[in-house]
Amino acid sequence: MPCLxxxxxxxxxxxxxxxxxxSALDPDFGTDSNNNSADGLPxxxxxxxxxxxxxxKSKTPKVESDSDTASAKxxxxxxxxYLAHLEDxxxxxxxxxxxxxxxxxxxxxxxxxxxxxxHQTTAEQVSRVEHEEYNAFTNRAHTQQYFRILETRKGLPVxxxxxxxxxxxxxxxxxxxxxxxxxxxxxxxxxxxxxxxMPQLNRKMIACTQPRRVAAMSVAQRVADELDVKLxxxxxxxxxxxxxxxxxxxxKYMTDGQLLRESMNDPDLSRYSCIMIDEAHERTLATDIxxxxxxxxxxxxxxxxxIIMSATLDAQKFQxxxxxxxxxxxxxxxxxxxxxxxPEPEKDYVEAAVRTVLQIHATxxxxxxxxxxxxxxxxxxxxxxxxxxxxxxxxxxxxxPMTVYPLYGTLxxxxxxxxxxxxxxxxxxxxxxxxxxxxxTNIAETSLTIDGxxxxxxxxxxxxxxxxxxxxxxxxxxxxxxxxSAKQRAGRAGRTRPGKCFRLYTEKAFKQDLIEQTYPExxxxxLSNTILELKKLGVEDLVHFDFMDPPPPETMMxxxxxxxxxACLDDDGNLTQLGNMASDFPLDPSLAVMLITSPxxxxxxxxxxxxxxxxxxxxxxxxxxxxxxxxDAKAQFTHADSDxxxxxxAYHAFKGEELKGTTDMRKWCHEFFLSxxxxxSADNVRTQLKSYMESHxxxxxxxxxxxxxxxxxxxxxxxxxxxxxxxxxxATGKIYRTIKDNQAVIIHPSTGVGTDFDWVVYNEFVxxxxxxxxxxxxIKPEWLLDIAPNYYDLSAFEEGEAKMALKxxxxxxxxxxxxxxx
Ligand SMILES: Nc1ncnc2c1ncn2[C@@H]1O[C@H](COP(=O)(O)OP(=O)(O)OP(=O)(O)O)[C@@H](O)[C@H]1O
Ligand SMILES: [Mg+2]
Numbered sequence: 001m002p003c004l005x006x007x008x009x010x011x012x013x014x015x016x017x018x019x020x021x022x023s024a025l026d027p028d029f030g031t032d033s034n035n036n037s038a039d040g041l042p043x044x045x046x047x048x049x050x051x052x053x054x055x056x057k058s059k060t061p062k063v064e065s066d067s068d069t070a071s072a073k074x075x076x077x078x079x080x081x082y083l084a085h086l087e088d089x090x091x092x093x094x095x096x097x098x099x100x101x102x103x104x105x106x107x108x109x110x111x112x113x114x115x116x117x118x119h120q121t122t123a124e125q126v127s128r129v130e131h132e133e134y135n136a137f138t139n140r141a142h143t144q145q146y147f148r149i150l151e152t153r154k155g156l157p158v159x160x161x162x163x164x165x166x167x168x169x170x171x172x173x174x175x176x177x178x179x180x181x182x183x184x185x186x187x188x189x190x191x192x193x194x195x196x197x198m199p200q201l202n203r204k205m206i207a208c209t210q211p212r213r214v215a216a217m218s219v220a221q222r223v224a225d226e227l228d229v230k231l232x233x234x235x236x237x238x239x240x241x242x243x244x245x246x247x248x249x250x251x252k253y254m255t256d257g258q259l260l261r262e263s264m265n266d267p268d269l270s271r272y273s274c275i276m277i278d279e280a281h282e283r284t285l286a287t288d289i290x291x292x293x294x295x296x297x298x299x300x301x302x303x304x305x306x307i308i309m310s311a312t313l314d315a316q317k318f319q320x321x322x323x324x325x326x327x328x329x330x331x332x333x334x335x336x337x338x339x340x341x342x343p344e345p346e347k348d349y350v351e352a353a354v355r356t357v358l359q360i361h362a363t364x365x366x367x368x369x370x371x372x373x374x375x376x377x378x379x380x381x382x383x384x385x386x387x388x389x390x391x392x393x394x395x396x397x398x399x400x401p402m403t404v405y406p407l408y409g410t411l412x413x414x415x416x417x418x419x420x421x422x423x424x425x426x427x428x429x430x431x432x433x434x435x436x437x438x439x440x441t442n443i444a445e446t447s448l449t450i451d452g453x454x455x456x457x458x459x460x461x462x463x464x465x466x467x468x469x470x471x472x473x474x475x476x477x478x479x480x481x482x483x484x485s486a487k488q489r490a491g492r493a494g495r496t497r498p499g500k501c502f503r504l505y506t507e508k509a510f511k512q513d514l515i516e517q518t519y520p521e522x523x524x525x526x527l528s529n530t531i532l533e534l535k536k537l538g539v540e541d542l543v544h545f546d547f548m549d550p551p552p553p554e555t556m557m558x559x560x561x562x563x564x565x566x567a568c569l570d571d572d573g574n575l576t577q578l579g580n581m582a583s584d585f586p587l588d589p590s591l592a593v594m595l596i597t598s599p600x601x602x603x604x605x606x607x608x609x610x611x612x613x614x615x616x617x618x619x620x621x622x623x624x625x626x627x628x629x630x631x632d633a634k635a636q637f638t639h640a641d642s643d644x645x646x647x648x649x650a651y652h653a654f655k656g657e658e659l660k661g662t663t664d665m666r667k668w669c670h671e672f673f674l675s676x677x678x679x680x681s682a683d684n685v686r687t688q689l690k691s692y693m694e695s696h697x698x699x700x701x702x703x704x705x706x707x708x709x710x711x712x713x714x715x716x717x718x719x720x721x722x723x724x725x726x727x728x729x730x731a732t733g734k735i736y737r738t739i740k741d742n743q744a745v746i747i748h749p750s751t752g753v754g755t756d757f758d759w760v761v762y763n764e765f766v767x768x769x770x771x772x773x774x775x776x777x778x779i780k781p782e783w784l785l786d787i788a789p790n791y792y793d794l795s796a797f798e799e800g801e802a803k804m805a806l807k808x809x810x811x812x813x814x815x816x817x818x819x820x821x822x
Pocket of ligand 2: 185186187278446447
């Protein structure tokens with residue numbers, strides 16, 4: 001393994017330079033040695049009466065000039081949140097040319113790292129640095145809080161094995177790391193690496209991926225606290241549409257999807273010296289693809305280190321996959337978690353869960369509660385019930401206060417962050433303790449430490465994506481969790497003190513009925529998006545792509561076929577220009593294609609709105625207590641030809657009202673039974689997508705309002721993306737059949753489409769006790785032949801009512817053309 005500090009001539013020359021520690025750790029150091037801020041500062045100690053921070057003066061001009069150049073060069077790219085790091089690169093000068101030695105680098109001699117050699121550090125050396133008065137990365141005096149946390153960190157199980165970890169890290173390129181939940185993997189290991197990699201030497205960062213945004217954000221905050229730095233500076237995070245990193249960032253937590261996106265623009269991931277794939281047991285699509293890419297990348301980049309981490313991992317499988325990589329297993333938990341099972345299976349798990357929460361509140365000692373349920377509606381309903389019952393308990397039996405927080409993926413980040421608020425105080429001093437209760441989907445299942453959580457309630461279910469390639473339907477089904485998930489859930493208790501986990505199923509069910517690991521997402525998903533990404537990454541041979549678990553061939557074929565029909569791949573399976581562009585949009589390929597092609601139909605502004613509205617949950621609220629009023633309110637927006645246009649009408653009404661500037665929009669939404677939260681989030685998505693369109697030169701145009709083709713153009717443009725999601729009405733009445741997949745479906749009762757169209761495009765196939773299609777728009781069959789002639793090539797169509805109907809239409813068109821021409 002090359003050690004850049006030793007092998008690089010420029011860095012070894014700089015070793016003999018100044019020993020003034022402050023200058024060496026300024027990430028902006030280096031372009032002009034005369035401009036070195038150390039000249040103006042005392043070498044080591046600073047006046048503690050000041051903020052403890054070094055003068056910013058000397059470095060300011062350089063940062064400005066760098067970012068000026070950066071913004072000039074990358075003005076387009078900078079709009080793309082996935083490419084924000086390229087802009088950082090310019091600011092940071094964090095690139096190869098620097099490490100090759102044009103400019104002086106940081107040196108260990110100049111810093112708190114004096115005497116340490118990259119990739120040869122010892123736990124003892126690092127401990128010395130960590131206990132110093134001044135922070136080795138920022139040169140600011142350490143705070144009291146820092147030392148307090150440092151002491152608790154020393155009690156974590158991984159701490160005992162720091163030297164063993166370092167020894168292994170030094171001797172291998174890829175390492176599999178397993179340690180109990182709460183043992184310190186996510187927060188500590190990246191820091192151990194940070195002190196060993198010394199990113200300030202080679203200007204390459206350390207990345208740690210998480211399957212979920214909320215985990216990436218909260219862990220980054222914790223580690224910033226532990227390192228005594230400001231979040232977004234030395235430690236940052238990067239999630240879709242939010243980049244909280246800066247030119248000084250050395251350690252970056254990010255979602256696995258985000259790192260995958262970055263790899264599309266930089267396949268060598270050249271900005272990183274070490275990449276940790278955390279929670280690898282979750283086997284998200286992005287994790288699986290990243291692992292395959294990293295496995296290949298490790299051969300090209302011998303300087304890149306890779307760590308695969310989890311608490312609940314089939315370690316051998318991962319070791320085998322990564323060329324028999326060594327395993328480090330850390331035993332032990334921070335605090336014990338006692339597990340309880342129900343003696344009998346529960347009939348209604350939501351009911352049982354609510355009851356258990358209330359029982360804990362009534363009888364257990366102080367400590368907060370985390371309850372796992374499966375989805376937004378269930379969670380909101382449970383929160384309401386818990387709130388009502390708690391109020392009663394407070395009135396009737398003098399219970400303490402309890403604040404209930406929902407947590408699910410579609411909640412905006414600031415609302416998700418509320419789960420970290422402190423529990424309420426008792427009503428009176430010495431009274432019954434106050435608690436908080438978080439009711440969450442499995443987004444809180446891994447990684448998170450929520451201070452105060454002592455009790456976990458686990459009913460044993462989660463919503464899982466299932467894909468049936470035969471009918472091309474992806475659906476979310478409530479499914480029993482795996483044993484790995486159950487262990488992760490229990491692991492959310494016992495992090496800051498001993499905990500209890502109440503499993504609302506029998507021990508026998510845990511041992512015999514639950515599967516060991518959740519099936520990898522790659523085996524349960526529509527892969528068209530993934531394949532488009534892989535193509536963009538330059539993967540030619542998809543059949544031999546090194547998936548840890550290869551997806552079913554039928555799923556691959558379906559995806560390739562779909563991308564070919566969308567003209568994202570040509571007949572030889574190569575990425576087309578359209579495909580290349582579509583892969584840049586954070587959307588399903590069909591939506592991306594619809595958006596990109598919408599200017600041809602003179603309605604890209606409107607399609608942009610519709611795509612944004614389809615990217616958020618249902619806008620129209622329909623509370624059980626006021627269904628009639630909600631339906632009446634919706635009727636005011638309803639377009640008889642199209643649910644997509646109904647959505648657009650509601651959005652236009654919302655924006656029109658907002659423009660007035662005098663309306664209380666929350667109230668307005670409430671009156672019209674619209675979700676303010678989803679509308680504003682759609683508006684936000686729209687802004688982001690608009691900037692993608694602008695940077696790709698996709699024109700933003702509209703057919704004039706009032707033109708008779710205004711709505712028709714939009715309906716035609718919808719066919720441009722949804723031509724594979726079409727259903728044809730059967731002669732027998734209300735039943736439709738999906739084209740090609742030939743499934744009998746009915747239109748979802750929530751539709752506002754009044755006319756009985758023979759042909760409709762639909763947004764979603766919903767599987768409940770019946771097969772529904774939801775969010776539909778009536779279309780004309782001739783549009784299908786005109787807009788998607790390849791898909792509707794009748795010579796290759798299966799015989800049936802749909803083919804006959806289309807054939808009649810094709811003949812009519814031919815006759816009409818013949819009359820016209822002759
Ligand atoms: N925000 C926080 N507040 C208080 N203590 C914390 C916080 N984050 C982490 N800790 C402490 O650090 C310990 C280690 O946390 P860390 O997230 O590194 O564990 P982990 O091994 O990654 O666990 P998991 O497998 O559940 O992801 C926790 O058990 C807890 O004691
Ligand atoms: Mg973790």
